[in-house]
Amino acid sequence: MKTGTHWACATFLLAIGLSGVAGATTVWDESVDGDLSTDPNAPTPVQFQAGSNIITGTMGGPGNVGDYITFTFGPGQGLTGLVLLEFASQMGDERGFHGINEGPTSFIPSPATQDNFLGGNHLNAFEAGTDVLPGLATTPLVGAGFAIPLGEGTYSYLIQQTASDPTSYSLEFQVVPVPAAVWLFGSALGLLGWLRRVSGR
Numbered sequence: 001m002k003t004g005t006h007w008a009c010a011t012f013l014l015a016i017g018l019s020g021v022a023g024a025t026t027v028w029d030e031s032v033d034g035d036l037s038t039d040p041n042a043p044t045p046v047q048f049q050a051g052s053n054i055i056t057g058t059m060g061g062p063g064n065v066g067d068y069i070t071f072t073f074g075p076g077q078g079l080t081g082l083v084l085l086e087f088a089s090q091m092g093d094e095r096g097f098h099g100i101n102e103g104p105t106s107f108i109p110s111p112a113t114q115d116n117f118l119g120g121n122h123l124n125a126f127e128a129g130t131d132v133l134p135g136l137a138t139t140p141l142v143g144a145g146f147a148i149p150l151g152e153g154t155y156s157y158l159i160q161q162t163a164s165d166p167t168s169y170s171l172e173f174q175v176v177p178v179p180a181a182v183w184l185f186g187s188a189l190g191l192l193g194w195l196r197r198v199s200g201r
């Protein structure tokens, strides 16, 4: 009976570990899920979960200057990182723009709308592999900036390339893992109990 319990616990811990490794969730992939909205008045709603949320798409081509999404964080949720995984232009313009604002709708960036953004910044190909959220939050090109994590509320995000240069991109939204932390705490307690039982034999 004890051995069975240990196996169950070990399997449980393995599952937790695997879920940690496989924690990146593809939230939207335009090649699978269709084009994201190009309309600032109607961003595509996406559901973020605790952990890594990946969005992959293309913008910058004719009729697709920018992609717009909107998302909501509940209590205890927030954005802690935004990693640019990929930024690949077809014609060599390696600088785009991205921005975040409060509310379920967004704006076409312009001198008239720039103050509506919490933060907006250039997004460069050379930033691939880095977290671009701190730049957006603390040294934005437009907007007053914001604190990290970006907490409870509804927000919209846009990524754009105004040059007619189709650019594929991939972004990883890192959401405060409150439930995951609870799970880890629980599994740590489980591990402790398991070690005690093992060492006590």
Ligand SMILES: [Ca+2]
Residues within 6 Å of the ligand: 030, 035, 036, 057, 058, 059, 064, 066, 067
């Ligand atoms: Ca698109």
